[in-house]
Amino acid sequence: MKLFITGGTGLIGQAAIKRWLTDHEITVLTRSAAKVKSLFGHAVTCCEQLHGVDISRFDAVINLAGEPIADKRWSKAQKHRICHSRWDLTEQLSTLIQQAHKPPSVFISGSAIGFYGRQDQHGIDESHQDFYPEFSHDICARWENLAQRAASERTRVCLVRTGIVLAENGGALKKMLPPFRFGLGGKIGDGTQYMSWIHIDDMVALLDFLLCHSELAGPINATAPKAVPNARFTELLAKRLKRPALLPMPAFMVRLLFGEMGDLLLYGQNVYPKKLLDAGFQFSYPDLREALQQLNL
Template structure:
């Protein structure tokens, strides 16, 4: 296949490109052609301007671009950057696909389990409609709606509602591990909030699965089938790196340090990947202990 990717230099983007090479031809949208070359050599083409892309050339489009949601405190300006970095590019891609005389057969576009907003402890799947109205939902709802505009009889759209991606050299663990290695880790508040996670290898595998399974479209929960509470996650991570984790962070401290963004830490969702499992996808790491053991931490 000839595949066009945005966000190809990110954690998930790099991993999926390395999986797809050399089977597929890949073009990455990036303003930093030097970084693309340093990561992938001459095996991956780079395009610096979306306006120059002929979308008719591609069999599939994978849209992973977006300002990291948890890197900075949510000021008004940062909220705008988070939203626009997702919305503008996704809208432009959808328009290109709509206008193409030979559109790609599949458009796989990023989203997040933040779409559901904060939830209680019940297990929810893609059919869940009782969303909590907050910033994370607002981001994802518009993001998904813009991507869905590309859907037609010739193009199916898959929306990746991604959980916490676990990887040895990036993502959430990269931010968490320094404190845990110093013995300063601990549960957040009472630790009862659920964390829906996925191993990077399974994230890559399910994107590959979506590429070839034409029966799948719409929202797809990109999470392992066994979410855990924050307290359990903390326990297993401490066990994995052989460090104590007995310093809980009170909710008041979370709000003081992170402001509104702290809600991502204090509230969660117990998300179940029903669509993938019903379609026959098999997770290599459905259990958190096994996932952490596999990672070189």
């Protein structure tokens, strides 16, 4: 297949491209062709702007671009960057797909389980409609609506609501590891908030699955089937590193350090990937202990 990918130098994008290099013809939209070439050599084609791209040439578009949501405090300027790094490009891609004389058969566009907002319900699947109105939901709701504009009889749209991606070389886990390695880790708040996670290998595998399974469209929960409370996540991570986890971070400290962004740490969602499982997708790492054990930490 001919794939057009945005966000190819991000955590998920890099892993996906490495898997697809031998089987697909890949073009990456990037602000730094030099970085793409350093990662993948000359096995991929780079373009540095959407203007002039003939989207009709591609069988699939995979949209993974976006400013990291948890890298900085949520100032007004940072919120603007987070939103528009997702919304603007997604709107442009949808417009190109709508206008194409031969649109791609599938548009896989990123989203996040933040779409649901903070939740205390268990087993939230794609049919869940009781959203909590907060910043994370607002980002994702508009993001998904813009992507959905590309849907037609010729193009199915998959909205991938991703959880916490576990990888050894980036993402949330990389930020969590330093204090745990020094024995300074611990649960966050009361530790009862659920963390819906997914191993990077399963994340890439499900993207590949979506390319090939034409019955799948709309929201897709990209999380392992067994979410865990933060206290359990903390316990298993500490055991994996053979370190204690005795220093909890109280809620007031989280809010002091991170401001509004701290809500991502203090509240969670117990998300279930019903549509993937019903379609026959098999997770290689459905259990957190096994997922952490496989990573080179």
